[in-house]
Every structure is written in structure tokens, then in C-alpha cells.
Amino acid sequence: MGETPVVAHRRGTHRGRPQRVGRERLPVGAVVLATIAVAFFAAPFLGLLWRVPWSDAWQVATSETVRRALWLSARTSLASTVASLVLGVPLAWALARVDFPGRSLVRALATLSMVLPPVVGGVALFFSFGRRGLFGQYLDQWFGITLPFTTTAVVMAQTFVAMPFLVLTVEAALRQLDRRFEDAARTLGASRWYVFRRVTLPSIRPALVAGAVLAWARALGEFGATITFAGNLPGTTQTMPLATYLALESNPDEALVISVVLIAVSFSVLVGLRERWLGGGTGPGAG
Amino acid sequence: MILRARLGVTLGGFDLDVALDVEPGEVVALLGPNGAGKTTVLRALAGLTPLDRGRIEVSNADPAAVHVLDDPVAGIFVPPERRPVGVVFQEYLLFPHMSVLDNVAFGLRARGVDRRVAARHADTWLERMGLDGFADRRPASLSGGQAQRVALARALATDPDVLLLDEPLAALDVGTRGGVRRELRRHLDGFTGSRLLVTHDPVDAQVLADRVVVLENGRIVQAGTLADVTAHPRSRYVADLVGTNLVRGRVRDRTFTTDAGAMLVGHSDEPLAGPAYALVQPASIALHRAPPDGSPRNVIPGTVAGIDEHLDRVRVALDGPIPLVAEITPAALAALALRPGDEVWSVFKATEVAIYVA
Numbered sequence: 127m128g129e130t131p132v133v134a135h136r137r138g139t140h141r142g143r144p145q146r147v148g149r150e151r152l153p154v155g156a157v158v159l160a161t162i163a164v165a166f167f168a169a170p171f172l173g174l175l176w177r178v179p180w181s182d183a184w185q186v187a188t189s190e191t192v193r194r195a196l197w198l199s200a201r202t203s204l205a206s207t208v209a210s211l212v213l214g215v216p217l218a219w220a221l222a223r224v225d226f227p228g229r230s231l232v233r234a235l236a237t238l239s240m241v242l243p244p245v246v247g248g249v250a251l252f253f254s255f256g257r258r259g260l261f262g263q264y265l266d267q268w269f270g271i272t273l274p275f276t277t278t279a280v281v282m283a284q285t286f287v288a289m290p291f292l293v294l295t296v297e298a299a300l301r302q303l304d305r306r307f308e309d310a311a312r313t314l315g316a317s318r319w320y321v322f323r324r325v326t327l328p329s330i331r332p333a334l335v336a337g338a339v340l341a342w343a344r345a346l347g348e349f350g351a352t353i354t355f356a357g358n359l360p361g362t363t364q365t366m367p368l369a370t371y372l373a374l375e376s377n378p379d380e381a382l383v384i385s386v387v388l389i390a391v392s393f394s395v396l397v398g399l400r401e402r403w404l405g406g407g408t409g410p411g412a413g
Numbered sequence: 414m415i416l417r418a419r420l421g422v423t424l425g426g427f428d429l430d431v432a433l434d435v436e437p438g439e440v441v442a443l444l445g446p447n448g449a450g451k452t453t454v455l456r457a458l459a460g461l462t463p464l465d466r467g468r469i470e471v472s473n474a475d476p477a478a479v480h481v482l483d484d485p486v487a488g489i490f491v492p493p494e495r496r497p498v499g500v501v502f503q504e505y506l507l508f509p510h511m512s513v514l515d516n517v518a519f520g521l522r523a524r525g526v527d528r529r530v531a532a533r534h535a536d537t538w539l540e541r542m543g544l545d546g547f548a549d550r551r552p553a554s555l556s557g558g559q560a561q562r563v564a565l566a567r568a569l570a571t572d573p574d575v576l577l578l579d580e581p582l583a584a585l586d587v588g589t590r591g592g593v594r595r596e597l598r599r600h601l602d603g604f605t606g607s608r609l610l611v612t613h614d615p616v617d618a619q620v621l622a623d624r625v626v627v628l629e630n631g632r633i634v635q636a637g638t639l640a641d642v643t644a645h646p647r648s649r650y651v652a653d654l655v656g657t658n659l660v661r662g663r664v665r666d667r668t669f670t671t672d673a674g675a676m677l678v679g680h681s682d683e684p685l686a687g688p689a690y691a692l693v694q695p696a697s698i699a700l701h702r703a704p705p706d707g708s709p710r711n712v713i714p715g716t717v718a719g720i721d722e723h724l725d726r727v728r729v730a731l732d733g734p735i736p737l738v739a740e741i742t743p744a745a746l747a748a749l750a751l752r753p754g755d756e757v758w759s760v761f762k763a764t765e766v767a768i769y770v771a
Binding site: 306307310314315316324325329 | 456459461496509510523524567
């Protein structure tokens with residue numbers, strides 16, 4: 127441990143492994159700061175795990191409230207991921223490929239909810255699609271549809287804040303894509319739709335997966351817009367983050383257990399997809 | 414199959430204006446420097462860049478059956494996927510996420526051909542290209558020459574009337590280029606439609622094409638056989654490009670002998686035997702009034718046939734056992750006091766003579 131490689135392989139003549147001499151030495155200051163960053167990320171989780179009542183954990187995790195919240199979160203977060211894909215991929219495509227007036231304005235609008243406090247998004251949704259809202263009143267009058275305090279409202283709130291992550295990721299990948307591959311496909315007789323399906327989509331698959339995971343994670347953690355627009359009805363609109371927040375007041379042990387479940391789910395998805403994240407290749411020829 | 418094209422395309426500040434015919438069974442090489450518009454010509458023919466002016470038509474022997482592909486005045490534009498045009502792109506552009514077989518079958522699948530029928534057809538093409546056993550490989554695992562054959566099979570599998578090739582040899586390293594070029598010639602000979610090849614390498618034009626069209630700045634500056642064009646370069650670029658001394662001959666026992674019986678010492682990237690070309694850059698030839706005594710292995714006697722003066726360089730055409738063009742400075746010309754009819758010695762090193770198999 128004590129000796130540095132430079133000393134151990136003086137002049138690089140020992141055992142034919144001179145390459146170790148040249149290994150880069152990390153600047154100490156950066157290493158210290160990076161370690162502080164890691165500690166900053168790790169400390170809250172350690173604190174949380176330390177307080178979890180492990181003896182009752184399984185009982186709490188399988189309680190009625192938690193099971194309903196977990197099931198609702200799973201359903202709504204997946205539904206908003208699908209909605210983000212279905213609406214977001216064409217939007218990303220239009221932003222990347224179609225040169226229309228006001229494109230940068232549309233891009234700003236499509237990503238606004240990413241930087242907005244989610245509560246503001248929830249308020250905006252409420253006054254637009256609420257029963258007395260600008261559009262909501264007609265939904266109610268003409269179709270008898272009321273959105274607030276329904277599971278649909280949860281999905282809307284989640285999609286509203288989650289879709290920008292997918293749009294930005296996919297748009298970047300489409301911009302980087304070598305379009306000559308699509309040209310080649312067209313000269314081979316492929317229609318635009320066939321090219322999109324067989325060449326474009328497979329080429330941006332890493333970005334598609336990354337964008338969908340980001341959107342899903344954002345939807346799973348959604349709190350502010352959901353509680354504002356959809357309310358907090360157990361089984362209907364009370365997702366995991368809402369249940370956590372409410373439990374914190376009445377039953378802190380339950381809040382801890384739900385948090386652990388959320389952390390475990392999110393962390394295992396991130397670890398499972400690390401290849402995609404680090405791969406970085408988005409276009410044909412990039413690897 | 415006859416391809417007739419009047420191409421007018423304006424892209425930003427660039428203006429392409431080209432009339433191009435490819436007769437039945439003919440291979441035409443489009444030569445030109447970077448930015449001349451060669452790729453734009455191919456893209457326009459393929460339908461990837463619509464014409465602003467002009468007309469593209471394909472017809473067979475029957476003049477009544479003219480198939481117009483693009484004519485902005487008449488409001489006709491056939492999109493790329495419905496043109497009878499196959500393209501081998503620069504760098505081949507094989508789809509990296511598909512197997513070799515799926516790449517070759519792509520065109521048929523895109524036309525709605527049943528998966529198994531398309532696969533069988535693609536297999537036949539792979540076999541024809543000498544690629545049996547490569548069906549399940551990924552494009553990334555292929556050599557440059559193999560990738561080129563897959564690209565050719567992919568383009569030909571849809572049975573096009575016109576085949577376009579964009580710099581088909583530029584992606585290859587020098588060592589393999591000769592072999593792949595000969596093989597490409599063989600495969601091009603097996604295709605009966607119109608063939609148009611874009612290249613910046615006169616050797617490609619010599620080996621692969623029947624006729625050369627030189628493009629510069631979006632305009633055709635010269636057209637004809639390579640020999641015609643070489644004999645009368647009409648622009649600085651053409652002189653540089655085809656003014657290269659290209660000598661036909663044979664290689665036997667490691668020596669290059671011209672058709673007229675003169676010998677040249679050169680170098681080659683591959684083992685050689687049989688018909689070959691020797692390539693000598695004019696600027697690498699030194700001229701002497703008396704036979705010199707030194708290390709260069711090639712000392713060729715000749716008489717000055719013509720002197721062509723440019724701003725900074727002078728091209729001297731020489732008659733003799735090997736007709737050559739030498740390029741010297743105006744100062745050297747003055748020092749030698751050369752005039753047509755004078756006897757001179759052309760001197761160049763073996764390392765300046767590149768020998769290719771024909």
C-alpha cells in the first residue's frame with residue numbers, strides 16, 4: 127500500500143510492465159471533494175436505514191395502505207411512461223427534424239414543467255382541467271367527465287412533469303443520428319414509416335430506454351402536482367410519495383418503510399440499466 | 414436501360430447544373446474534387462435531393478416507355494423508395510443493428526416480401542458475392558471489402574435499373590484496395606443496368622469505368638474516355654487529377670514492362686503478376702539534359718513534345734519509349750532552356766512509381 131507505482135517500477139524496467147509508471151495520479155483536492163459528494167449522497171440513506179424498524183418492516187410493507195399505494199404507483203407511473211413515449215417520441219421527432227416557426231418556443235414549453243415547481247404545475251392543471259377549469263368545465267358539461275381526484279388525474283400530473291425528460295433525451299439522440307442511414311433505407315424501397323420503425327427507432331434505442339427510465343422515475347416520485355390536482359384519496363390518488371408524506375405525521379415507521387421500498391425499487395432499476403447509461407452510443411456507428 | 418438526367422439543384426450558395434447520360438451497359442465515372450457536387454448528383458438521381466430544375470428519366474430500348482423520376486416543371490417527383498435506383502453509399506452504411514442477411518433482405522422486406530422468401534433471395538445474393546457463411550454476422554465484424562460486397566448485394570437485391578456507387582473504394586485501406594477494385598469490376602460487369610460511379614481516384618475510373626465525366630464547381634468541365642481526358646486536360650484540376658502518368662503494361666518476374674516494351678521499376682502494395690498499371694506523379698519526374706548517374710532506378714530517354722506553362726508550374730510532355738508528363742518549376746525550365754524537339758532524360762525513383770494490377 128505504501129509504495130507508489132513510480133517507486134515500485136523504477137525506470138519501468140521490472141518484469142516488462144513499464145506502463146504502470148505512467149498511470150495518472152489523481153489530484154488530492156478533487157478526490158477529497160468527490161468523496162464529500164459521495165458522502166453527501168450516502169448519508170441521508172444511511173440515516174434512513176438506521177431508523178427503519180426492521181422487526182416490523184415486513185408487516186408494515188404489506189399493510190393495506192402501503193400495498194394500495196404501491197399498486198397505484200406502479201400502475202400510474204407505468205401508464206405515464208407509456209403516455210410519455212406515445213406522445214413524447216413524435217414530439218421529439220418534430221423538434222429534431224421539422225423546421226417549423228416557433229420551434230424553440232415549443233421546446234421551451236415542452237420542457238417548462240421540468241424546471242417549474244411541481245405544485246405550480248398542479249395548480250395549472252387544476253385551473254385548466256378542474257371541474258370549473260377552462261377546459262374542464264366543457265369536459266364536465268359535454269361528456270360528464272371530471273378529472274380531479276381520479277386516477278386519470280394522477281397519470282396526467284405525472285405525465286406532465288415526466289414527459290420532458292423523455293423528449294429531451296430522445297430529441298438529442300435524433301439530432302446525433304447519422305441520417306444517411308435513413309437515406310440508405312429509403313433508396314432500398316422503405317417508406318418513411320418503415321424507415322422510422324426499422325432504422326430510426328432501433329438506432330436511438332439506448333436513448334429511448336434512458337428517456338423512458340428517467341420519465342418513469344420522475345413519475346414514480348411525483349408529489350406536488352399530484353396532490354394539488356388529484357388529491358390524496360387512498361387507492362385512487364394516494365401514490366407512494368403521498369402515502370410517505372402523510373404517514374410521516376401519523377405513523378413515522380410506516381413512512382420509513384415506504385421510503386425504503388421506493389429507494390430499493392429506484393436503485394435496482396438504475397443499477398440494472400447502468401450499461402445503457404454509460405454506453406453513451408446513440409447512433410449507428412457509435413459502437 | 415438508359416439514364417438521362419438534366420440536374421439543376423441550388424443548395425445555399427452552391428449551384429449544380431449537370432447534363433448526364435448513361436447508355437445501356439455503360440459504366441460512367443463521375444470524377445471531381447471535394448465539394449464539386451458529385452454526391453449531390455447521386456442524391457438527386459436517388460431522389461434524396463429533389464431537383465429545382467431539369468428532368469431525370471429512365472427508359473429501355475422502347476422510347477415509348479420512358480419513366481420520368483423527377484421533373485419539377487411537370488410536377489413529377491418519384492420518392493426514393495419508388496425509384497428503380499440502387500445506391501452503394503460511401504462507407505457502405507450497413508445497418509449496424511441488423512445481421513448481414515437482414516441488411517441484404519431489407520429492400521425486399523420493405524416492399525412487403527414475405528420474410529422467408531426475402532431471406533432466401535438474400536442468401537442467393539450472399540452466395541453470388543462469395544459471402545456464404547456470413548449471413549448471421551454483424552456488419553461491424555466485416556472487413557472493408559466484405560462490407561462493400563454486402564452493400565452491393567443489398568443494393569442489387571431489389572433489382573434496380575440504375576446502380577449508383579459513391580466512392581466505393583474510399584473506405585478501404587490502400588493494401589486491399591486493388592483486390593477489392595478488381596472484384597468490384599467483376600460484379601459491376603454482372604449487372605446489366607446503367608452504372609454511375611463517383612470517385613476522386615483516376616485509378617478507379619480507369620479500372621471500373623468506360624467513360625469519365627469530370628465535375629468541378631457544380632459543372633461538367635470535361636467528358637470522354639479517360640485517355641481523351643488525360644490527353645487534353647481542360648482545367649488545372651483535370652491536369653492534376655488525370656495528368657498523372659498512367660502507363661499500361663504487364664508484370665512478369667517482378668518487373669513492369671510497358672505494352673511498348675520499355676521497363677519501369679516501381680513498388681506495389683500487393684503481390685503482382687499479369688496486366689498492370691504504373692502510376693507516376695508528374696511532379697516526381699526530374700528532367701536532365703544528359704543521362705545522369707545516381708540512385709534513381711528509372712532513367713527514360715525522350716524528346717520534348719510540348720510545354721504547357723502555368724503560373725507556378727510547367728508541364729512538359731515527353732515522347733519516347735514511355736510517353737510521360739513531367740512537372741517542373743518555371744526556373745528549372747529556364748535553366749534547362751527546353752524547347753520542343755529537345756532530347757531529355759526523365760529521372761524518377763522506384764518509390765515514386767505505384768504499380769496496380771489491372
